[in-house]
Amino acid sequence: MTSTLILAPLRGITEASFRDIFVRFFPGFDRAVAPFISTFQGSRIKPAKFKELLPENNRRLPVVPQILSKNADHFIATARMLAELGYTEVNWNLGCPYPMVANKMRGSGLLPFPDKIEAFLDKVHQEQPLAISVKTRLGRRDAEEIFALLPVFNRFPLSEVIIHPRTGIQMYEGTVDLDTFARCVELCRHPLVYNGDITSYAAYQRLTERFPLVKNWMIGRGALADPFLAARIKHMALPAEPLQTLAAFHGELLACYQKMLSGPSPVLGRMKGLWFYLAASFADGSKILKKIQKMKKLEPYQEFTGEIFAHGTWQPDQQGETP
Ligand SMILES: Cc1cc2nc3c(=O)[nH]c(=O)nc-3n(C[C@H](O)[C@H](O)[C@H](O)COP(=O)(O)O)c2cc1C
Numbered sequence: 001m002t003s004t005l006i007l008a009p010l011r012g013i014t015e016a017s018f019r020d021i022f023v024r025f026f027p028g029f030d031r032a033v034a035p036f037i038s039t040f041q042g043s044r045i046k047p048a049k050f051k052e053l054l055p056e057n058n059r060r061l062p063v064v065p066q067i068l069s070k071n072a073d074h075f076i077a078t079a080r081m082l083a084e085l086g087y088t089e090v091n092w093n094l095g096c097p098y099p100m101v102a103n104k105m106r107g108s109g110l111l112p113f114p115d116k117i118e119a120f121l122d123k124v125h126q127e128q129p130l131a132i133s134v135k136t137r138l139g140r141r142d143a144e145e146i147f148a149l150l151p152v153f154n155r156f157p158l159s160e161v162i163i164h165p166r167t168g169i170q171m172y173e174g175t176v177d178l179d180t181f182a183r184c185v186e187l188c189r190h191p192l193v194y195n196g197d198i199t200s201y202a203a204y205q206r207l208t209e210r211f212p213l214v215k216n217w218m219i220g221r222g223a224l225a226d227p228f229l230a231a232r233i234k235h236m237a238l239p240a241e242p243l244q245t246l247a248a249f250h251g252e253l254l255a256c257y258q259k260m261l262s263g264p265s266p267v268l269g270r271m272k273g274l275w276f277y278l279a280a281s282f283a284d285g286s287k288i289l290k291k292i293q294k295m296k297k298l299e300p301y302q303e304f305t306g307e308i309f310a311h312g313t314w315q316p317d318q319q320g321e322t323p
Helices: 016-025 047-052 072-084 114-127 143-155 178-187 201-210 221-225 229-233 242-260 264-281 285-294 298-311
Strands: 004-007 031-038 063-068 089-094 131-139 160-167 192-195 216-219
Touching: 004 229, 016 242, 031 047, 063 072, 072 089, 072 114, 114 131, 114 143, 131 143, 131 178, 143 160, 143 178, 160 178, 178 192, 178 201, 201 229, 216 229, 221 229, 221 264, 242 264, 242 298, 264 285, 264 298, 285 298
Parallel strands: 004 031, 004 216, 031 063, 063 089, 089 131, 131 160, 160 192, 192 216
Antiparallel strands: none
């Protein structure tokens, strides 16, 4: 069986328009999970978030919407709306590490409370029509929390369990905990997705060797740093001039944000979000990033990025320090 590659949700970056343009230039991903929509302020989705999930804005790459919520009724109302749009599955965010979210017992903030998670899943499974998958970390504070959660997950007909093997308080720091993930592989009865720090083909290969039973792999930051990573993993043909492909992608993305957003600031904000990861694949990446992060106007930005794509040295990570 061949592996499935899933584009990770990266809020503020991998929204619908990004995904649409990205997959036109960079093949290899089979599907995506969308950045979360929050039901925090009630059961209605904001119109802009709703637009993100309209089927016509998601034609090129199948997407599973994601909900961040601790309120089962709000989740159910949102899931019903998603069902009306034609979705058959929804993902529940149990991983968000930010204190603003987690301290309110949402995202990874729910992980120390398996009883609450069980009551939530019990209710939503009875009252809404979609298949449910979860995206989780190993715990909020302690990686051992996952061992109280897996028996709960095992009691429900989840379509998938995505595990990012860090704790919430780790944020994105430190190494992924592969030993604990290995124990999850044995205990989880649902299709399992590994997610975290796949930054190179070599890193992917090491993981597939260690976890031969895992067939689904989610990649986020690694695919922003090296957009050809999914194609590398799938042994697809790569362009002879990768910088030309990157330049064309960058040009379309910039034009799209200029159309979609008002004023240079939000446009540059989005582009800087991408460069935060992409710059690392260029020689002198930290200098490039520093310069871009200071920019406030579009003209010098376009001139500078034009230079990078014309004369820069593209050297994506080949080994991956971790895993
Ligand atoms: C900027 C940013 C935004 C993120 N937004 C979301 C999100 O909306 N939903 C979610 O489940 N995870 C989110 N994540 C976590 C990623 O989906 C992923 O789990 C994490 O980055 C680890 O995978 P990676 O090492 O392949 O990037 C976000 C991460 C980052 C860095």
